[in-house]
Amino acid sequence: VVLLVLAIGALLLNMLIGRRGWELDASSAPPQVLVLGRARAVTGTVVWALVLIITVLPLLALLVQALLRAPGVPLVWENLTFDHLVRALTTQTALDGAKNSVMLAVLAAVICGVLGLGIGVLSTRTSLRGSRALGGAAMLPQSIPGIVIAVAWLIIAPRIGLFNTAWLILAAYVTSFTALVVQAVNAPLASTPSSAEEAARVSGAGRVRALFDISCRMALPAALSGAVIVAVTAVRELTLSVLLLSPGSQTLGVAIFSFQQAGAFSTAAAWSLIVAIVGIAVIGFATRRPADT
Template sequence: RSLPGDLEQAARISGASSFTTIRTITLPLLRPALLSAFTLTAVANLSDFGIPALLGSPARFETLATMVYRFMDSGTVDNPLQVVSTIGVVLLFLGIAAVFADHIVARFSASSLQDTGASARMELGPARVPVSIVSWLLALTITLAPIVGLAYRALLPAPGVPFTLDNISLNNFANAVSNPRVIDGFQNSAFLAITAAIGCGVLGWLVGILVTRTKLFGNTALTLVVLLPTALPGLIIGVAWLIFGRYTGIYNTVWVILGAYICAFTALVLQAVRAPLQNTPIAVEEAARISGAGPVRAIFSTTAMMTIPAAISGAVLVLVTAVRELTVSILLIAPGTTTLGVQVFNLQQAGNYNQASALSLVFMLVGIVALSVTLKSPKVGS
């Protein structure tokens, strides 16, 4: 949406087809973003715990995250905390390299062209119908098929019961939401998610202002430090806060989980506000200075206020992510501090697939609502 549309229009006027325009204009301009997305996606898959734990572990397919959890949970190695910490140090250096590479790409490879209007909409011609069919089939297979599977399991009273209208029941939903541990998990997750969203929103907003609108020494290093947790597996962050909690007296409390959440998710807000802050013209701050405002007031009364919606959007994303979080908190929970994501995991591990499916469907509804809130609208005319 942010690509300058005049280049694509110039290519079309020169006789290039839609495919040629995409290949020679659009994709080269997208190259830095594609590389950044590839890096972040690869790191996210490296750090994921829930999917490989539920699908891979029964088939003895182990990933780094499940291995770390096994070391910490089952005591299959001597001094598991020391072993996992060593793994964490290695991953820390890999994470630093990944974040630094992403920063270099974003800084030196991004296009400096001015946005001259809405991106061009290209006609597909005869390919419109087959492209639409393939796109819909892929989208429905990737998203709808697992949801149908969840609904199928959640609406049956017990495993192995035939799926008929007479057997459809909402008891799994009632039992799941009335489960005392699920209620505790919901209350803890709601508190943690709301508090983390507020903390990350304010902190990410302030850091974004600091690194984009000031010439403070070390701005680049500060940006990399905030972004670093996004390049580390969540279990490693959990282990780090487990060690930190033991030395600070917050171990086995809800506060160690909250600290881990703020550490892990502040980058989401920083990434949301950094682009608007960088694209806001300096003239608005200069106008405030001419009107008599000091340097700090000029920034906070103009640019900072204009980016509050982006910070709120990032905070909502933190809220949704924290509510369903599993990877960071799986090692930090204690009696009375369990979370909703951990309860879904525990139900699945205990073989209660029907209630786990019902609770997962509730998660899905929360995710859809949050997605509708955070989804950006297209530019006018696009």
């Protein structure tokens, strides 16, 4: 309850600050590239070093742990093996968890994508009463620890028939991750003037038609990117799943955690490496830029 009060206060403050903005007509000119001059090489080196440290080094650590015969042995050719990767890909519990996680992640991505797109468009492009409050309410779960959301759904589940089912985990995912899509949709819409909708209205389109044809289409790529982030986040999620776990609803995050708790560190590292590589590939594919024509 204390966390909820603090979160609501922060969201109200954000809404009050947001009302002080003014909308300016966007320029159609391409952005100008900032020339760094002599600082270009140094800046590039520092940025690349930081990126490699926070991304590549953890992946290399997982790779080494997954290939070593046992934790702590020297890193030499004689101690390298693929046995842990084979075990990770043949353990039925982990495979069932991966299947459940992919199913729940895809469903969560679709539901959160649709909800986030609708909430983002309504909260930024309409003058409906309470539209800003709607956006704030959608963002509220981001301020709440996942364990609190899981406990709340455990209380609700017996009353709505979801207790001990995989759908309870899906409901918690939607609660926690819809804000990711709302954030992705709000950013481009809030920075784009409403002149396009006004032009559509002048051309004879109704309010709903202009909203769908202009705002929704502009925000659709952002909603798709947000849905991909939801899917990648849900596949590796642990905090919600470990509390809402039920027979037949094992998730990949819980399986990896179980390997770690059982002392199978190399197998846990192997699955963690697989999840990381697949997640990077999916995000890279979803955020790639189209080829110039």
